[in-house]
Amino acid sequence: MSSALTDLFPHPIVQAPMAGGVSVPQLAAAVCEAGGLGFLAAGYKTADGMYQEIKQLRSLTGGPFGVNLFMPQPEYPGASTGSTRAANAAPPAGALEMYAHQLAGEAAWYETELGDPDSGRDDGYETKLTVLLDNPVPVVSFHFGVPSRDVLDALRRAGTLTLVTATTAEEALAVERAGADAVIAQGVEAGGHQGTHRDIPEADGSGTGLLSLVAQVRETVDIPIVAAGGIMRGSQIAAVMAAGASAAQLGTAFLATPESGANALHKQALTDPLYARTELTRAFSGRPARGLVNRFVREHGPYAPAAYPEIHHLTAPLRKAAAKAGDPQGMALWAGQGHRMARDVPAGQLVEVLVAELEEARAALSAGGGLR
Numbered sequence: 001m002s003s004a005l006t007d008l009f010p011h012p013i014v015q016a017p018m019a020g021g022v023s024v025p026q027l028a029a030a031v032c033e034a035g036g037l038g039f040l041a042a043g044y045k046t047a048d049g050m051y052q053e054i055k056q057l058r059s060l061t062g063g064p065f066g067v068n069l070f071m072p073q074p075e076y077p078g079a080s081t082g083s084t085r086a087a088n089a090a091p092p093a094g095a096l097e098m099y100a101h102q103l104a105g106e107a108a109w110y111e112t113e114l115g116d117p118d119s120g121r122d123d124g125y126e127t128k129l130t131v132l133l134d135n136p137v138p139v140v141s142f143h144f145g146v147p148s149r150d151v152l153d154a155l156r157r158a159g160t161l162t163l164v165t166a167t168t169a170e171e172a173l174a175v176e177r178a179g180a181d182a183v184i185a186q187g188v189e190a191g192g193h194q195g196t197h198r199d200i201p202e203a204d205g206s207g208t209g210l211l212s213l214v215a216q217v218r219e220t221v222d223i224p225i226v227a228a229g230g231i232m233r234g235s236q237i238a239a240v241m242a243a244g245a246s247a248a249q250l251g252t253a254f255l256a257t258p259e260s261g262a263n264a265l266h267k268q269a270l271t272d273p274l275y276a277r278t279e280l281t282r283a284f285s286g287r288p289a290r291g292l293v294n295r296f297v298r299e300h301g302p303y304a305p306a307a308y309p310e311i312h313h314l315t316a317p318l319r320k321a322a323a324k325a326g327d328p329q330g331m332a333l334w335a336g337q338g339h340r341m342a343r344d345v346p347a348g349q350l351v352e353v354l355v356a357e358l359e360e361a362r363a364a365l366s367a368g369g370g371l372r
């Protein structure tokens with residue numbers, strides 16, 4: 001499906017915005033120069049930090065690119081109606097304090113302090129929006145909810161196309177009704193945080209696989225779909241496009257590239273046999289996020305309450321100290337289910353390889369063969 005979005009870049013490949021220092025300007029520029037859509041991640045950055053990265057990216061490429069924003073969170077992510085906790089209610093009394101007590105041993109081990117869980121809930125959202133309206137970029141995407149129609153309309157008037165992540169067909173419909181230009185259909189296979197609009201603890205691990213999700217969303221909305229979740233090969237891009245997507249968003253596939261800002265230990269862990277699987281966990285942030293199963297996930301995941309971003313702030317010094325100590329067992333090793341298929345090649349070359357694989361898969365389909 002041709003759209004204003006996909007007409008921006010030659011190849012239907014979007015580099016996922018990965019917060020935490022992974023999606024650096026060098027990575028986004030390499031993807032843009034190769035004909036894909038590179039993305040910067042504004043999550044966990046200050047508004048000025050975001051602006052400086054945009055300036056740097058513009059100095060590296062003249063191609064279109066995107067910036068991703070985290071939506072502000074309600075006072076506490078809540079459970080679904082009819083559960084033991086009302087929507088947007090706090091976790092059980094003392095749950096955050098109990099988790100902090102459990103993490104005290106980690107702080108002692110890494111010789112650091114736990115972070116302040118009350119370090120902020122909105123991620124500087126309004127200030128970042130002001131910057132993006134004053135200095136428009138080609139594309140802005142949103143995670144963890146749907147912005148208001150006023151915000152989407154203001155970005156459109158500024159010449160910016162908008163995308164919003166959805167993890168269900170119902171969420172995709174909300175995205176369309178709000179007036180976004182496209183929806184990112186994120187399957188449960190995706191690495192990093194699930195972009196659910198409401199954090200429902202009872203639904204942990206019950207997400208929909210990408211191919212099924214794309215098909216459901218295609219039957220629900222008329223706006224273009226960008227498919228995301230576990231995509232590592234061109235044949236998978238062909239599959240999601242056959243299911244109704246206009247483009248594919250890849251994160252883990254680009255995480256391993258030399259241009260990625262990911263820690264070297266994180267890159268190595270993607271294909272290390274020691275990390276046999278991934279799991280959705282609240283251990284590091286309080287929101288479901290898929291990562292490689294390491295010691296921290298095994299020991300703390302079952303006890304982490306639904307409290308984002310409080311737990312993200314609480315564990316930030318631990319994750320930083322573990323990386324400094326060279327200990328991947330204490331790091332958040334975000335990765336999608338296809339992590340073992342990661343390729344250590346330059347980002348631009350990876351785009352070229354993916355395009356060649358996509359064309360080969362399409363030719364096979366046209367000839368009556370199957371996807372390989």
